[in-house]
Amino acid sequence: MRIAVCDDCSEDALSLKKSLRGQDVQVFFSAKDLLANITARNLNFDLYLIDIYIDDFMDGIELAKKLREMDKEAVICFVSTSDAFYREAYDLYAVQYLLKPVQKDALRKLLDKVSGNMDRYREQSLSFKWRGQSGTIPYRKILYISSREHTISIYCTDGTVQKCKGKLSELELRLCGDVFLRCHQSFLVNIYQVDNLDGNDLIISGQRVPISRKYFAEVKRRYQEILFEEVD
Amino acid sequence: MEILRELSLLWSLFHILILFMMLYRSRYPRRKTLFLTGITMIPLIALNLAGVAIYGAQFMGKIFILTCTLPSLFVFWFISEDKKGRFFFTFCLADTVALWIIAATNVADFYFGGGQCILMFISRMIMFPLVEWIAIRHLRKPYLELQGAVASGWGIFAGMTALYYILLAVFANFPVIITARPQELPTFLLVLMLMPMTYATILTALYRQLLLYRRQQSERILQEQKHALEVQLENQQRIRRMKHDMKGYAVTLSGLLAEGKIQEAQEYLNAVRTEMDSLLGQFCANPYINAIFVQYSQKFQEIHADFQLDICIGDEELPYMDLCRILANGLENAYDALEALKVQEREISVQMKYSRDYLVIRIRNRCQEDLRVEKGAIPPSSKGGREHGFGLATVKEAAERLGGDMLCYTENHNFVLDVMVRIKNLSI
Numbered sequence: 001m002r003i004a005v006c007d008d009c010s011e012d013a014l015s016l017k018k019s020l021r022g023q024d025v026q027v028f029f030s031a032k033d034l035l036a037n038i039t040a041r042n043l044n045f046d047l048y049l050i051d052i053y054i055d056d057f058m059d060g061i062e063l064a065k066k067l068r069e070m071d072k073e074a075v076i077c078f079v080s081t082s083d084a085f086y087r088e089a090y091d092l093y094a095v096q097y098l099l100k101p102v103q104k105d106a107l108r109k110l111l112d113k114v115s116g117n118m119d120r121y122r123e124q125s126l127s128f129k130w131r132g133q134s135g136t137i138p139y140r141k142i143l144y145i146s147s148r149e150h151t152i153s154i155y156c157t158d159g160t161v162q163k164c165k166g167k168l169s170e171l172e173l174r175l176c177g178d179v180f181l182r183c184h185q186s187f188l189v190n191i192y193q194v195d196n197l198d199g200n201d202l203i204i205s206g207q208r209v210p211i212s213r214k215y216f217a218e219v220k221r222r223y224q225e226i227l228f229e230e231v232d
Numbered sequence: 233m234e235i236l237r238e239l240s241l242l243w244s245l246f247h248i249l250i251l252f253m254m255l256y257r258s259r260y261p262r263r264k265t266l267f268l269t270g271i272t273m274i275p276l277i278a279l280n281l282a283g284v285a286i287y288g289a290q291f292m293g294k295i296f297i298l299t300c301t302l303p304s305l306f307v308f309w310f311i312s313e314d315k316k317g318r319f320f321f322t323f324c325l326a327d328t329v330a331l332w333i334i335a336a337t338n339v340a341d342f343y344f345g346g347g348q349c350i351l352m353f354i355s356r357m358i359m360f361p362l363v364e365w366i367a368i369r370h371l372r373k374p375y376l377e378l379q380g381a382v383a384s385g386w387g388i389f390a391g392m393t394a395l396y397y398i399l400l401a402v403f404a405n406f407p408v409i410i411t412a413r414p415q416e417l418p419t420f421l422l423v424l425m426l427m428p429m430t431y432a433t434i435l436t437a438l439y440r441q442l443l444l445y446r447r448q449q450s451e452r453i454l455q456e457q458k459h460a461l462e463v464q465l466e467n468q469q470r471i472r473r474m475k476h477d478m479k480g481y482a483v484t485l486s487g488l489l490a491e492g493k494i495q496e497a498q499e500y501l502n503a504v505r506t507e508m509d510s511l512l513g514q515f516c517a518n519p520y521i522n523a524i525f526v527q528y529s530q531k532f533q534e535i536h537a538d539f540q541l542d543i544c545i546g547d548e549e550l551p552y553m554d555l556c557r558i559l560a561n562g563l564e565n566a567y568d569a570l571e572a573l574k575v576q577e578r579e580i581s582v583q584m585k586y587s588r589d590y591l592v593i594r595i596r597n598r599c600q601e602d603l604r605v606e607k608g609a610i611p612p613s614s615k616g617g618r619e620h621g622f623g624l625a626t627v628k629e630a631a632e633r634l635g636g637d638m639l640c641y642t643e644n645h646n647f648v649l650d651v652m653v654r655i656k657n658l659s660i
């Protein structure tokens with residue numbers, strides 16, 4: 001796993017690197033340093049471990065926002081001495097919030113969780129054809145899929161919509177059932193992209209996807225399971 | 233004469249709709265409900281009126297269950313939020329009241345109006361709005377509340393109203409219209425008189441159910457208030473104990489200082505500080521939620537239970553009233569369960585984390601080996617008496633108020649309480 005550690009306290013950063021033995025870890029002592037490396041060398045990390053109080057140029061929350069802008073799927077974990085930033089961390093969908101000194105057990109749990117997420121999405125992608133052209137979209141980039149008059153629309157995290165011909169029921173069989181869930185005759189959702197369940201709708205990236213009565217109990221059960229995957 | 237009959241029939245069909253719509257609960261918003269009702273009921277009414285114009289009222293009266301009742305039953309069953317007894321009772325209630333008015337005005341017009349339809353027309357013009365006014369003033373609000381509060385026991389009432397429906401429909405029209413069967417008129421009139429009395433009995437029984445529900449709600453609130461007062465009392469007692477201990481510490485410290493034992497005094501002071509820290513634990517930055525954990529950590533310590541906490545919340549603004557209610561009830565349940573176990577089996581863990589737009593809470597405690605709870609069920613209270621058994625219901629209610637849900641189940645001799653509350657976009 002490629003991990004970036006960003007902490008201005010060299011002692012803490014190196015101690016974290018030591019605890020992450022066996023992983024490909026790169027340490028950065030400032031937000032500027034990390035951002036410059038990502039931009040210049042086109043670096044990509046599986047996990048970012050960011051201290052909240054980094055430097056005057058940019059704090060950890062600002063850095064996470066920047067990373068999120070650059071990569072919507074960036075996996076961010078905050079490391080801090082303070083427990084006052086849980087809300088901000090959660091607003092940025094941080095995968096975890098670790099308190100210093102970081103316990104080995106907590107770090108192990110974090111790595112298990114991140115690698116679990118990577119396994120879920122690894123090499124899983126949807127291939128499609130549209131007007132003679134082929135395309136592939138990784139699962140993690142799909143929000144939901146809708147169908148209308150034999151045309152399937154794939155709504156992606158970057159705001160684009162890809163189209164292809166076919167039946168939703170056939171597509172459903174091709175897709176992984178752990179990630180995609182049928183919530184309506186005309187909709188399939190990536191359950192890991194659902195922000196909340198509001199009445200009879202799923203809210204995904206600000207868009208409402210209806211749940212029909214037939215699928216409601218199953219969608220609710222599965223969504224509750226996903227929410228509690230974060231726990232334990 | 234025929235035009236008056238048709239107008240009064242149109243008036244009746246329209247008001248059956250109004251009466252039913254006042255009493256049932258749609259699963260759609262008001263505009264969509266009105267739209268769906270309009271596009272289905274207007275053609276249905278038009279077809280029935282055309283049928284009356286073409287085949288006559290007597291023929292259509294014989295088949296109105298097929299041409300009017302069953303289609304509208306299917307349409308409203310689809311629109312209605314309720315699908316079983318509650319829906320069928322409401323449907324039959326509205327329809328039988330309308331049928332009663334239609335039958336009574338028919339008979340009155342035949343015997344007192346000379347069959348000219350004038351009396352029928354006028355009486356229907358008055359009676360339908362009158363019934364609706366009574367329904368709005370006295371029935372609608374408690375009836376809607378009742379539908380929300382009472383989930384079972386509607387089937388038998390639905391059966392009774394369905395029987396009245398069939399009785400009125402058959403008696404009034406078969407083999408010929410009732411006015412053509414004068415020998416059966418007294419029996420028919422008795423049925424007409426019996427029906428309001430039966431309905432009054434049913435509605436009184438339902439009203440009693442509503443009162444019972446309201447009483448249970450007040451009991452639940454009182455129970456929670458009692459619990460809050462007990463917590464305060466316990467805290468007061470703890471403060472008194474601490475004050476008493478402080479006096480003791482001060483006496484010991486003065487003694488050590490008087491004897492010039494500075495080193496010993498410092499060591500003693502450090503020991504006192506450690507003890508104070510353990511008494512006033514800091515489990516999370518939110519003072520209200522922390523207070524709950526402080527209180528229960530003491531309680532669990534008293535019964536030698538292993539109490540593990542993993543609380544990932546800061547001092548951000550949270551709906552603490554409901555969250556405290558959820559935690560206090562969940563922890564109290566866990567405390568009761570652990571008390572009944574052997575000391576070495578007493579284990580409990582609490583986790584609070586943000587996940588997506590939710591704050592998720594998991595309370596996991598060891599429980600009796602024979603306890604089995606399936607996901608989605610609420611286990612009965614292990615405590616006897618009227619004042620117990622509201623804990624999980626209160627948790628569910630509070631979670632739902634915060635746009636979330638509650639789920640409990642058993643797993644490997646553990647009782648797990650999962651609560652999710654929506655935090656994002658929630659006005660606190």
